[in-house]
Amino acid sequence: MNLVLFEPDELAAPLPRADARARHILEVLRRQPGDSFDAGVVDGPIGKATLVAADDALTLSFAPTHTPPPLPPITLLLGLARPQTARDLLRDATTFGAAALHFVATERSDRSYGQSSLWTSGEWRRQLLVGAAQAFDTRLPVVTWAHTLADVLAEPVAPATTRLALDNYEATAPLGAVAPASGPVQLALGPERGWGPKDRAQLRDAGFTLVHLGTRVLRVETACIAALAIVHGRRAS
């Protein structure tokens, strides 16, 4: 937890000692009344929080210093994955920085994954908070998990969006050779069992280029980090 994140309505109220953030402030950061630490408001400013008092609950004050920049215009389309894999994707994609994550039903994804408690309990959002705190950012991506690949492909996109889909079988270029140096990017990764022929036809019809990350077969969560590293790296350098 590099940055302790609070919802906008939480900062004025006392923070119960049982809250994981309270324990982090007292036990990991070892802050005492009068000490300050890095904090942020979800989708708002970063600043310094001060521990004013530590009784049954913590009393905090917050002084914003700056607002982080908008998230980069990178949208991920991810085949619905097993909950454990989806957890990693939610957290790590947020750490890298992406404006939206759409978990979509594809030809070979298991639709039951969309009914997992990861989604129904709200745990998905806690993974975003972990990812943002790691990255020292307050901004969270938009997340959806109830649409099909075709639904999301039919949505309008910003002008000059580069559309790239990872594919182990029919890719025509390495991702690093075609990722753009600027502009919006949509990056699609299939589910664990890969894209089906209908998925590929839909992606191609929507203007996606099929790209690869080399000849080695990566786990979905590893491929997602690798692809984001390359897309971000091309934008930065």
Added chain:
Amino acid sequence: MNLVLFEPDELAAPLPRADARARHILEVLRRQPGDSFDAGVVDGPIGKATLVAADDALTLSFAPTHTPPPLPPITLLLGLARPQTARDLLRDATTFGAAALHFVATERSDRSYGQSSLWTSGEWRRQLLVGAAQAFDTRLPVVTWAHTLADVLAEPVAPATTRLALDNYEATAPLGAVAPASGPVQLALGPERGWGPKDRAQLRDAGFTLVHLGTRVLRVETACIAALAIVHGRRAS
């Protein structure tokens, strides 16, 4: 398990049904006597194994088809990490392909991590096997965990080796801008608490360039995947 890996001396002997590979062959791949599946010999050939008989143990035959290429000349120097983090590093670096992984004591690494059962029980090697099977490769990197950073830096390296160290604080260039298109690479990643001033001096004295992956703070295991994706991507494209 994309490839079922066997040690050289295992192929002639019956495979007990309780072995994880036997269960994978019978229950996941659903192979019956006469069926074949992708298999490989550790640090040896890839080929087709045939399930000859399934009694108390499985009888297998193996027909090699080809030998995978050597691992790329990429060496990782990794600050000794918590066992859970080291597990991910061992598995994922092997999946990407690296010739050697040196887990080293640094100024801010916890030396007790080197006494973890991950190392003493031999579990570290099982993580390599998982990583290689995922990548459809038989080759395992050389792994060490008993040296200091200075020890490993003092070892001779191949001519024209590019030496790069990730650093959140004193990096002078993005990794993507300096990773070479060919030739041997040594890539150093600090422990979770980062490099100390003595580590940085040793790295600089040994000719390392300090590089970054952007402004966002990544977990060590995420940074390792990201860095390998960029280094491999530069070589491939």
